[in-house]
Amino acid sequence: MTVVVARTSTPEGGAALAASIEEARRRQEDLLVFNLEGAQLDPEGSELDGVPVTFRTPDARNRDAVGELLDAAEQVDASAVVIGVKHRSPVGKLLLGSAAQQILLEASAPVIAVKPRRD
Numbered sequence: 244m245t246v247v248v249a250r251t252s253t254p255e256g257g258a259a260l261a262a263s264i265e266e267a268r269r270r271q272e273d274l275l276v277f278n279l280e281g282a283q284l285d286p287e288g289s290e291l292d293g294v295p296v297t298f299r300t301p302d303a304r305n306r307d308a309v310g311e312l313l314d315a316a317e318q319v320d321a322s323a324v325v326i327g328v329k330h331r332s333p334v335g336k337l338l339l340g341s342a343a344q345q346i347l348l349e350a351s352a353p354v355i356a357v358k359p360r361r362d
Contacts, residue, residue: 244270244272244319244320244321244322245267245272245273245274245275245319245320245321245322246263246266246267246270246272246273246274246275246321246322246323246324246325247263247274247275247277247312247315247316247319247321247323247324247325247352248260248262248263248274248275248276248277248324248325248326249277249279249309249312249324249325249326249327249342249343249346250276250277250278250279250280251278251279251280251327252280252282253327253329254327254359255327255328255329255357255358255359256279256327257327257359258327258357258358258359258360259325259326259327259357260276260291262325262355262357263276263325263355264291264292264294266323266325266355267294268292268293268294270322270323272322273294273295273296273297274291274294274295274296274297275296275297275298275299275315275316275319275321276291276296276297276298276299277298277299277300277301277311277312277315278298278299278300278301279301279308279309279312279342280308281300281301281303281308282300283298283300299315308342309342309345309346312324312346313345313346313349313350313351316350316351316352317351321350321352322352322353323352323353323354323355324346324350324352324353324354324355325354325355325356325357326342326343326346326347326354326355326356326357327343327356327357327358327359328343328356328357328358329358329359330358343356
């Protein structure tokens with residue numbers, strides 16, 4: 244099985260990546276880094292901190308990067324999906340929608356939500 248992380252260039256994305264590496268190590272599984280922004284955010288290689296890793300980006304022709312992430316999680320039979328979240332007001336969630344919310348509601352694997360450290 245594989246741990247999947249929804250990666251972005253935000254502090255929340257960095258927290259998700261760090262947590263996913265630890266989760267994959269704990270589970271002794273591979274890691275799939277899905278770069279939601281469509282750009283390769285991480286160095287190419289076959290490992291991150293000793294964890295076997297593969298990278299994917301959404302198809303630029305498709306406007307549903309979150310849907311592609313969920314499809315990728317199904318394809319690799321993900322044991323968990325790791326996402327980064329930030330604090331938003333209830334009104335902000337209602338009006339703006341949320342990729343994190345879609346992943347939480349639609350993923351077939353357990354979802355681990357992490358926040359970046361506050362300094």
